[in-house]
Amino acid sequence: MRKGLSIVHFIIFILIFLYAGIGFIYISSFREIETIRKGVGEMLIADGIDDMELLRRNLQQALSYSYYQSSFEIAKNGGNSEASVKWRYYGDTSGFPTDFIKILTSRTLEMLNQYSHQLTGGRITTVDYTQVDVERDDKEDKEHISAFSKDEKNNDKKLKIVGGLLGIKYELENKANVFAKLPTKTLTLFGIGKENFVSIDKTKEKIIEAITAIGFKSNYNENLQTTTGSMELCGIQPTQEQVFKNENGFEISEGENQILENTDSKLNSLGEELSTSTVSTRLSVVDKKSKIIPTCTPSTGGCCERSESGCVKEFKITTCTFKYVGAAKVKVSISDIANKYPVYDSTLDKNIMSNIQLNFNVVSGNDYNQKLIQ
């Protein structure tokens, strides 16, 4: 034994060295593996951050799409969620939807939550939004839309992304609140509508203008023309049909006649135009009725029905005062004609690019008591 190592001891000796080598390989391998594992973990987290970034962009875009659609639907129905409404019935303006902003934001919220549910899945957990606000920024000529997600204690809820691989787990959180600045003019459209057809009665003004413009012709005396409400007639006490048979109507801006146009331009310090936005208001007369109510009294003087041979028949002069009464049912369309948005049109059952157009009806006239159109 003392002379040398036996074969067994030699093998054991070799194996000890071999295992020491393997141990060294193990340590260095596991160090390398751990480094790669950390690298994979970092990439996983970077991938998660990408997913969170994309999720937030998607939710922001979903908020924009929801607001476009809500504006399209609510404006089309005059501030109502379903049927178009009558904002004015003669003096009664109770049809104006004072809560149109609430209707607009509620519908936006409903659609945003549909998007949010669709974006949940796999590693991603989204939230239910609880509130949407909208306000107009005149300086930027944009509308600011904000969507918030709060819990019962009014704390912000968070979007979550969880993931893991090779024993590495991560969880990313970010606030769910999203915001969008949009070129929409929905609030402006409602403002123009309210200003012209609720605060004042633009339809009534146009009816008065139209009636004032009627040229009156007498069957008996060419000189008896008037645009006012009184005149003298030669001999008869006229009925409406006799005297006004060709003049018993009036015209206000019918069809696609444009009566209002608001154009806003913003100029920079050099006087160059930065942006132009145009809102167009159109009136379409759906129905109209007019009535002329004469009150005639005989005068003392006389007059003649004349021909080439002179006086054919003598009459007494009749003095008439009369009242023109007109009423019209008008469909008002106020459009943001500068921008088109991607929206779903339920009548076509497809997505289209469309302007946002506010529609509502107005029934009005120059004498509310007459109420010629019910």
Add this chain to the structure above:
Amino acid sequence: MKGILDLPILIILLIVFIPFLLVGPEILRINIQTQYAINYKTLIAKDTLLSILSVTNPDFLNDNKPKLTLEIIGERLSIAGQKVEFLISDLDKLVKSKCYLLESGNVKLADKSCSDLKDQKYQTNPVKIVLPFHPKKLVENIRLAIK
């Protein structure tokens, strides 16, 4: 005698296990390295996709007004249903190999394919993008493959 008999068995066992001991960490290392490589490629593809979606481009559907590419793709998929021309120039700037495919379902949004681009290792997992509101479809999956 007894100890001498046990020792050879131990030696034999140790010798038998040596290949496993040597190969074990190597297999694990290769596995993790493969995972790293796949993750790296998909991360690069996803980063590229995110960059593409985040830039603005003129939108021909709306008077060439500048819009986020994410929005333009969503509108094309839901309204126009056709290729988005500027995506090719955007991807050409970002993808050195000039070999890529951006698709949504069967719709090829931008396509400069090469032979093995369909290989899973070159593709991102599908990511969801939102579409303009439609009661039946709100999101669509898109996928980018880069070589």
